[in-house]
Amino acid sequence: MPKKPSKTPPPEPAQIKAVERLLRDRDYPRAIERARVLVQRFPDHGGANQLLVDALDLGRDRGAAALAAYQWLERRPNSPRALETFFPLAIEARHLALAYRVAERARALGALSGVDLTDAAGLQEILRQPDGSQITREQAEQFDIGRLHLNADDFEGVVRVLDGCSILSARNNRAFALFHLNRVEEALTAFLEAWAQDPENLFALGWALRLRLYLGDETGARALGVPLAQAPARRSEDAYGQLTALLLIHEDQAAWDTFERMERAAWAASERRHRVAERLHLAAGAASRLGRADQARTLWREALEQDPRHATAAENLAVLERDAAPLSCPVLFGWRQVLPIDWMRRLSEADEAHLESALGALTARDAYLETIYLAGDATVRALGAQLLTHRLTRESPVQPIPGGPPERRAAAILRDLARRPVGTPQERGELLRTLRESGVVDSDETVQFWDGKVLRSVQLVSTQIDRAPRPTDLPADLEALLIEAADFTRMGEFAASDARLNAILERVPDHPIALGNLAVLRARQGRDTECRELYARVVTAHPDYLFARCNLAVLLVEDGDLARAGALLDGLLQRPRLHLQEVFALYGALAMLHRAQGEDASADALIANLEQLAQTDDDRHRLALAKARVALATPPMGRFIENLTALLRVPPQSDAVLRGK
Secondary structure, X not given: OOOOOOOOOOOOHHHHHHHHHHHHOOOHHHHHHXXXXXXXXXXXXXXXXXXXXXXXXXXXXXXXXXHHHHHHHHHOOOOHHHHHHHHHHHHHXXXXXXXXXXXXXXXXXXXXXXXXXXXXXXXXXXXEOXXXXXXXXXXXXXXXXXXXXXXXXXXXXXXXXXXXXXXXXXXXXXXXXXXXXXXXXXXXXXXXXXXXXXXXXHHHHHHHHHHHHHOOOHHHHHHHXXXXXXXXXXXXXXXXXXXXXXXXXXXXXXXXXXXXXXHOOHHHHHOOHXXXXXXXXXXXXXXXXXXXHHHHHHHHXXXXXXXXXXXXXXHHHXXXXXXXXXXXXXXXXXXXXXXXXXXXXXXXXXXXXXXXXHHHOOOOOHHHHHHHHHHEOHHHHHHHHHHHHHHHOOOOOOOOOOOOOOOOOHHHHHHHHHOOOOOOHHHHHHHHHHHHHOOOOOOOEEEXXXXXXOEEEEEEOOOEEEOXXXXXXXXXXXXXXXXXXXXXXXXXXXXXXXXXXXXXXXXXXXXXXXXXXXXXXXXHOOOHHHHHXXXXXXXXXXXXXXXXXHHHHHHHHHHOOHHHHHHHHOOHXXXXXXXXXXXXXXXXXXXXXXXXXXXXXXXXXXXXXXXXXXXXXXXXXXXXXXXXXXXXXXXXXXXXXXXXXXXXXXOOOOHHHHOOX
16 A cells, blocks of 8 residues: 655755755755755655755765665655656666666656566566576565665665575675675675575675685685686676685786686676776786786776776876886775775774774784785775784784684784885885884884885884974074075075174074074085084084084085094984984985995985985975985095085075974
């Protein structure tokens, strides 16, 4: 019997207009929020339901829009407006069993004029399963309803709707939803059962492999990789699960062979463009790992032709063309492909008080986090690093796999990730700093770091590095003169700079920054003796002023007086806190000294440390200065001041730099 319309009073016109105004302003998040409230209060009101569907659709959440339209139709099954809203969304998302039911109901009500879904052969095709069996219309509709919830990321709804549904794809979708609800062991059991019931269900087999890896059973995962690599994929879904799983366990040749079989499969011709793009992208990743740069380049280009918005394909292609070499660790996955979505939601919503428990709720083993870090995008790497850091100084709550190999733990993994060509130098540097700050790496211990071109040995010092501006301890008027003097020195207006620096020193004699900047000015003027005298004066009056000690040490190295230079720099590395610019000055001077002493490995290690820290254009300028100093320390040396001033525009010890200008 049809449901009777609700007698609940309708919403106020102002409430409807408020949502309409938000839609006109393209403020879709607030429009969705307001429309949801209206539907909760007035579930049978057509206008409120239509606004919610429109807001979700315009907000680019087609899956949620389709589910909202279906739920409206369930409440008002005889509403022509609800039927006409849901029908095109069902067709677009290929919920064809539901589309047939809606068309039949619409025809009885005189709605959806011009739509004819009476083709019995088409309906029979919908009911035919990949294994050749037939299902009932009721089963097909139940499966479609489960997909509606799945496409809207309503995993609780998927598990509820598909409970007991024996269709192959329904079993897969329910197990998939269990994973995204962070019920990983239940999901693994469900996938294994689905595969046992149908050995050609490669989607289930691929996910079972992934979840064994997720839970730390690498041996069990690899055992599943054998039948997975050998079987032909009979559906697009199977192909995707197959490729993904093989790439996660680094069976790259097997993944490539699988891709070549897929290209000849009958189903490949009818794939949707975004599916084709994803398959080409994963195959390109396999080719790149196998060292086949030309194949990888071609496939990533083809993937972007199919889906120009495929961000990871574009990222990989850009790096490959920039470096002209295959990527050993291409970006293959986003976070939604490798981590439970419900866990991510809870993590993003957790406040500081609950962050600890939210991080601890993930049961993925450390080795799995390493696996996805090496194949994930920037978000996956950030999450992996955060989780491994969280576990670094904590006992793992999970027990080792009985009879399995020794488990790789967070500390060893973070060390190894810093030496792999993955992510940015800043990300790799942050991993090493995390190890040092957690006490896992000893003070001044040498570790390995990939600098973007080669693997280097670097030392992790215990100094805290600060980027915040520091005060000059000058009155406001003199501080303004100091900044002007630095600007005039940079522009070559030496007389103007000289006048301002001397005006400062008349009122504050022996001010270290003013004297240091005057020394820079003398160097730019070619008055080397006065430059050295000024640095010596600063060191005498202010022995803790690091810039003067470093710059005087550099001049002494240039003179060949390595003993005095070493004495000036001795102990500076042990300072508990340094400004970032002091680090560049100190490491550059020390690296120059080590190179002059023939200690190339130590010099390279210091420069590698600076490469980790170079994040801004100013940082990169200081890094270039440090490298120039090291190059000048290689005999024969030549005149340091002449060569240095030709290289640089802004001296590193000027106050404008020290204050973060």
